[in-house]
Amino acid sequence: MIVRSLRMLWHFIKRLLHLLASPVRRNRGRGGIMVHPYRGYGSQQEAFVMGRVFRQTMLGRAIPRHGLLRDIADVARRIFRCGLADTWVGVYIGENQHQTVTDRDGYFDVRVPLEHPLPIDVSWHRADIWVRAEGQTPIRTQVEVFVPPPEADLLIISDIDDTVMFTGVAEKLKMLYRLFVKKPHRRTAFPGVASLYQALHRGESGKAERPILYVSRGPWAIYELLxxxxxxxxxPVGPILFLREWGISWRHPLPRRAEDHKRDLIDRMLALFDGLPCVLIGDSGQHDPEVYTGIVKAYPHRIAAIYIRQVGSDPQREESIRKLQRELAHTSCDLILAADSIKIAEHAFENGYISVRGLQAVKRDVAEIHIA
Incomplete structure (x- = not known):
């Protein structure tokens, strides 16, 4: 038993190192200035692009290209990479452009006013990013930006952890194992989630391109894994932009509170997509029901529905959510506590948020999982 436990621990360590090293590994040992942009988002009036500019050390020739030693070296390079402060960044989307400089940790968050309208027959647009560091050749890279069409009729904001995928937040060790060790396809999604989110994205007509924005309690380091x-x-791949900055640095050793982070981003999205009704999706394991109820009270008539995936079987937690349901009973927003994706899909269909074809797809996918 002890030997097996040690082997599992060793496997955990190796997989963790390999995963943490992966974003660094793809530059093939090259050092110098790097730019990592994150997928952007926007409305018909403005767009946002985020990313980081940093300096990374070069990998020595004595280090092999593969194996544990390479992973250790790449993790060390990642830990000691240095964000470049006050570095010029230019973002160009169509005929629109805006410049900024990075903050003290090398991050940039560019708001680009869309004074020149983007084509409305496509939703994903290319943003060109130029970075000019002192004494260096300018660096150019690209990233996609999602801007929903003018006829978009609904905004969806969804949690990820224990809402889209199993993470076991209540069981911290299992969560870490699933988050950092299992391969992406092994981090199981909840049954019916893919078809449910596809149905919400496509709408009742089956042709809508509604914006779906995802939020996670995890750090930016897991962006590529997600x-x-x-x-x-x-x-449906939306802008996974709202990961919490854990601040793993000597200056900021602790992350922001997850509920504060989530409330701030929802406020920001409701302002950006002003006028669009919104569906909020979360889980019962953390503070989603309480945060979302507060949003409904702050924005009367903006929240069309709240879908809470039930995780665990704590009677006290269920009763606290039932109490929130009673608080919202007099509003136009339904708070639905659902044990599976079918109940969410049925409510969405009854209220015209998804098509009958989308409802059938969710039921079919859940049934296939149960048969398997």
Missing amino acids: EAFFQLNRI
Whole structure:
């Protein structure tokens, strides 16, 4: 038993190192200034692009290209990479442009006013990013920006952890194992999630392109892993922009509170997509029901529905959510506590948020999982 436990621990350590090293590994040992942009988002009036500019050390020739030693070296390079402060960044989307400089940790968050309208026959647009660091050749990279069409009729904001995928927040060790060790396709999505989110994205007509924005309690370091997970599980890939900055640095050793982070971003999105009704999706394990109820009270008539995925079987927690349901009973927003994706899909269909085809797809996918 002890030997097996040690082997599992060793496997955990190796997989963790390999995962943490992966974003660094792809530059093939090259050092110098790097730019990592994150997928952007926007409305018809403005767009936002975020990313980081940093300096990374070069990998020595004595280090092998593969194996544990390479992973250790790449993790060390990642830990000691240095964000470049006050570095010029220019973002160009169509004929629109805006410049900024990075903050003290090398991050940039550019708001680009869309004075020149973007084509409305497509939703994903290319943003060109130029970075000019002192004494260096300018660096150019690109990233996608999602701008919903003018006829978009609904905004969806969804949690990720224990809402889209199993993470076991209540069981911290299991969460860490699933988050940092399992491959993306092994981090199981909840049954019916892919078809549910596809149905919400496409709407009642089946042709809508509604914005879906995802939020996670995890750090920016897992951004690429989440993207791979979404693609492998056929979940509509929206801007996974709202990961919490954990601040793992000597200056900021602790992360922001997750509920404060979530409330701030929802306020920001409701302002950006002013006028669009919104559906909020979360889980019962943390503070989503309380945060979302506060949003409904602050924005009367903006929140169309709240869907809370039930995780765990704590009677006290269920009763606290029932109490929130009673608080919202006099509003136009339904708070639905659902044990599976079917109940969410049925309510969404009854209220015209998804098509009958979308409802059938959710039921079919859940049934296939149960048969398997």
